[in-house]
Amino acid sequence: MGLVVIAEPIGYIIYLTLAGGVFEHEIVGYYFVVFVMEVFLLLVVELFCKIKAGKNVRVSLLPKEIAYTLELIPFASVVSCFLLIEIAGEIMSADTMILCMCVIFSIVVTNYIVFLMVHKYTGMAEKRLEEEMIYQEIAYNNEYYQDVEKYQEQIQDIKHDMKNKLAVLYDGVERGEREFVRDTLAEMLGDIRLAEDIIYSANPGLNSLIKVKVAKAREKGIEMTVKAFVPKRMSISFGDMGVIYGNLIDNAIEASMKIQREKRFVDVETKYQDGKLLIVVSNSKNMESNPAFATTKENKRKHGRGIRSVRRVAEQYGGNLLLEDEGGTFKASLLLTNVERLE
Template sequence: MWVYQGLDILGTLLEAMGLYVLVNAFCPHREPSWRYLVPPAVFFVSVYLWTWFWEDSAYKIAVTLLLTFLAYKGLTKQPAMAILAGMMTQQIYLAAANALAETAAFFLLDEMTVVVEGQQFLRPVVYGLYFLFQIAFMLFFRFFLRKYAGGLDKRSVLAIALPFLLIEVLVHLLTVPFHNGQWGWFNVYWELGILLIAMLFLVLLVYIKNNLFLREQEQRSKLQIAHLQQQFAYYQDKQKEEERVRALYHDLKNHLLVLEQQPSTEAACQMAETLRGQIAAYEDYVHTGNEFLDIILKDKAAKAREKGIDFSAQLDLHGADFLDPLDLSTLFGNALDNAIEASEKLPEGQRLITLQGKRIRDMLLVTVENRAQPESTPAQGTSKGDPFLHGFGIPNMRQAAERYGGQIQFQQSGETFRLKLLLPIP
């Protein structure tokens, strides 16, 4: 008996692991937490207790899934549709794995079951097949859902609920007679029916996820293109303005020289001081070796000063002209916008942003640091009310870095938030 208890425990552990993997795949935006381990534990304990301590298995699946759903909803605060989609997908592939194992054993073995201490059990080889098929399905769905990340809307969940309910009915018609010790419990047509419905579920899920993915990518692409075009046009205008100001700056210096040669009067000194104050901001112009980036930094530095933020930048991008202006805008514009937004939430005396960048052999290393409220950086890259419209900053930065074979990292330690950008220089 202990052998079958061990096999049952191993099988239930695999089922709980599959639940954890599948629900998390439908709820990708989350912080690591022990709370996500509790619902699979509830599932494991419920299944184990019901299998070995309650004889009536009529409501085993329904009650177990209800308790698991309530645990997920109460502890993780994830959308109900995402939780339901993950649970239904897990139950579908469990039923398919079980049907495959039992059908294969029916044709390969003379006897699928064995009686131990008056109870009917499947032979260990059937358990082994079930475990292998279960792991294969779990890995397949995990890979598929990583490619098409994200949850499902209500209409999609209702669409995949029909195959789920059909499979649950067929599984119920098979498992209840088996647990009651009836010898004629196996029905190959019902097993094949489960497999066909599972395939229907898979095709439906692939279609829905692919359709949602393409639709979302199209919407995001349109927003990204519009945003980048707007930024590009803006910084082109800024570049023209900077050229005009630098010409004016040159003339102002000449005016100052003339004033300084005039007799020293209070009016002349006052005029000279006023002119020096007007051009002071341009004395601190950041020269990075990339004119387009100079404009971006000048603009962000002005915004930082307006908000009482101490801003300093030390970058040397000579030899790094491989970066496209749009990507420069995406990487540095979004990084500094996020830093300014985080700094605004602090008292004025604590607002600080530092930007450093240098070439290390064949790599360009850029670091942006700013003070922020402890653990205030949102997981999805935005703290605004509508993450779909406003959460493109960090994803866009990742994509821009990956286009050059680089990577971007975000770290927060106490009150310091740090962004590190590493790009290979061709």
Template sequence: MAIPGISFLVLVFFLLRINSYPDTLFYLEFSLITAFIFINMATAFIYSQFCNLLQRNTDILLQQQIKLSEQYYEDLSLSQQRLKGIRHDMKNHLQSLSWIAARITPKSRETEELQEYLGQLIQDIGEASQILSTGNMGMDAILSLKIGQAKEQKITVHSKISVPKEMSLATEDSIIILGNLLDNAIKACRENPEEKRWICLDIHYIPHSLFIRVTNPLPLLPETSEGHEKNSGFGLKNVRTAVKNYHGVLEIQEEKECFTVKILLYDL
């Protein structure tokens, strides 16, 4: 914006000095003044167009990122459902093999070890098959992914979820809200010893409303234990923006040992 300012000063300077020159120089000064005015207007126009172009490009990139995220979680949900079916069939096959092994005679140490091995595989498949299934594809995908990440960090997740299969909650908003809340909770738990790593997740649908509550222990490390809400960074900021889309309410409670985020979304 320096050029418009300089143009204005030059314009004032010429206007003050016009009466000091002969009439023959008037047209030269008038031409210079006109040129400065044109430069000023052109600069303002170019700057305005540049700002609009930058905003449009930012919006396009954001929409592309949202679409890619939606596609990723839809593909993830479909893959989880296929994997769940494969595990179910595999469990049936292993149970059949275990039944056959139990009836092999005469008994030997090898058959007993085979039975124990098959039993352990059946148990492992049963535990691995406990994929979160709320019936809502977008929510299933993000919750399954984040709960899986939590378990990899030795974090115990206690969840109570009751939602309908169809809601007017956009997939991108469920990803932003649940993804960021669980990311923050996982990050806080990682800074605690394993016995203090836990997350409580409650999601309940009330007619036309959705209640979400995420609770986790505050990090014990001195450098991160203060101002946990502030340290959550852009995560909570993005959550607040998504909550506003549903005229919702976000409440944060930071107690002595726990950090809780409560959200209530309307018009669903």
């Protein structure tokens, strides 16, 4: 910004220098200088585009204090250049013109150095964010595999108990104890429901992930419904799916835990169509309004990282996260616009 705006004062000084002696008509000199400076601006923009290869500097990654100071630098540069123009206009001499041009050139170089420093800083900030996201994904994967292991242990326990109960049931049948047999069968059916192999999605990775979360919700007395209409294979990685679905569903489960058991629910709906993946997670919550969406968890920093990780994954797929507090219900909606169907 500073480099581009400073080009105009440079052009004005060139115009003051040439208008009197080189061009007979003042208007001719004016348009000539304007043309030269526009070409200069074009070259500057093209140079920066080549240097940055289309990569923009994300000022949002900078701390607010640094960002505000950074915005003042181009403004101060422009003011300084206009002051130099006024000085050059008052003292029309070759030495003054050369001195002013040197000072303006120094301002240009200073702006360029500041730009490079900002680019370097934002690059480091992006790397830190990427590392934080990787750590978040690793932490989630560890939690996921622990949940899977716990789920498998529960299945093994049910199978082991089933063998013992079948043996007892056989003895009950032999003795003709109908009441005992009926109660034992009812208990066994309850265990089978816990271990039933429900297919929630045609996508194997998403199906296994949701299955673990449903088991986790049931353990906490939360009714969880799932509607998933997605292809068997998509261009979104399992790790990214884990970050998105894992964080959103875990947050929903924890929020539902804060109300009466009979009112708890979590609804998960995900649809795919024409390269777009819609994910909506709704959950019950207390009636207190939370317009700022501030976390009520004890570990606020961890919760904030989870939501930030979801937003960063969403950005990779051209998506956006929308959070809505509807009183007794909280809804997180995520639309990814760059997800390819692989089969």
